[in-house]
Amino acid sequence: MTSSKFDIIVYGATGFTGQLVAEYLTSEYRGDNAPRWAMAGRSLGKLAAVRDAVGAPADTPLIAADSSDGASIRAMVDQTKLVLTTVGPYQLYGADLLAACVATGTDYVDLCGEPVWMRQMIEKHQADAEKSGARILFSCGFDSVPFELGVFFVQEQAKKALGAAAARVKGRVRGMSGSLSGGTAASAKATFDAVANDLSLVSILRDPFALTPGFKGPKQPPGNRTLYEEDLKSWAAPFAMALINTRNVHRSNMLMGFPYGQDFVYDEMVLTGDGEQGQANAKLVMAANAEKTGPNAPKPGEGPSREEREKGYYDLLFVAIGADGRQVRAAIKGKGDPGYASTAKMISECAIGLLHDGGDVKGGFWTPGAALGDRLIARLAGHAGMAFEVEA
Structure with a gap:
């Protein structure tokens, strides 16, 4: 320097x-x-x-x-x-x-x-x-700090409660109010344009281990369909940001020396509720995902008002599942619009x-x-309005 x-x-x-x-x-x-x-x-x-x-x-x-x-x-x-x-x-x-x-x-x-x-x-x-x-x-x-740290945090709790990190973690969006940023939408469009111009890049885009060069882990859940999760009593729908978040979580695991194991499985979805209404909500989420990079997506440089940013929030659930089926659950919660206020x-x-x-x-x-682990968690909890909580 x-x-x-x-x-x-x-x-x-x-x-x-x-x-x-x-x-x-x-x-x-x-x-x-x-x-x-x-x-x-x-x-x-x-x-x-x-x-x-x-x-x-x-x-x-x-x-x-x-x-x-x-x-x-x-x-x-x-x-x-x-x-x-x-x-x-x-x-x-x-x-x-x-x-x-x-x-x-x-x-x-x-x-x-x-x-x-x-x-x-x-x-x-x-x-x-x-x-x-x-x-x-x-x-x-927001892509991908709360998710990467959410997995890190719940795995630390799993080590205490289960005696070892879990080979399976589920990341679930339980609640969120806010908008996809214009920059995120523009980045997604630029990525899809690049892939369309060079089809050799398709394999990278589809690979859940795209950011772990030299390492390929086990098959991961597809995350592109709705499903009912019995343990959470809720329907679940695809999460638009899983494409980048899951890749970063696997890279984090590799960079730390595989504390989650080399057979680690992770996916992200949006919880939409129980019963027929929950199933209908899941279908609505599927349809909404297609709009997030379309012509009505926010443009770079645009964003919500201060009032809208301050009203925003997110509530993320992370479920670590042990080899014997026992679960450890943790929540990551944030104040402020996730794509703008909290991201800044x-x-x-x-x-x-x-x-x-x-x-x-x-x-x-x-x-x-x-890079920072617990030190970053402490900073975000102390300064940025984020909470890291163990749930029963």
């Missing part, structure tokens, strides 16, 4: 989610507790307007940087310990920034939920990141946690949970 003028540069601070990150850093971290941070984007004028709108100090540094201008990207990277980027789809706008961070040993966190691009970047840059010391954390938002807090805490708590994390590509 050539310079450490700043601890964090928020790249994309004029975008909807980037502005929420700037607002969170301004309100949550002040005085001696505050990292040295700056805001970056294409327009200094727009950055100044965001700085004033979120109440950041008037002397908050502003940096002009554009993904289409490699020199400006490198100049930005050269000034900081870590780049927090909300500029996606990352497969369209992120490759040069990621390469610059790897080359200079600069830490990097993003909101990427694009498994094909992530696999390509891991294969291309892993060795160089190990050499330079750059710590690269993908998927630091999560990526901010991933960045601060990596800098403050991640001294033992070596260079390379990590999942947030594998």
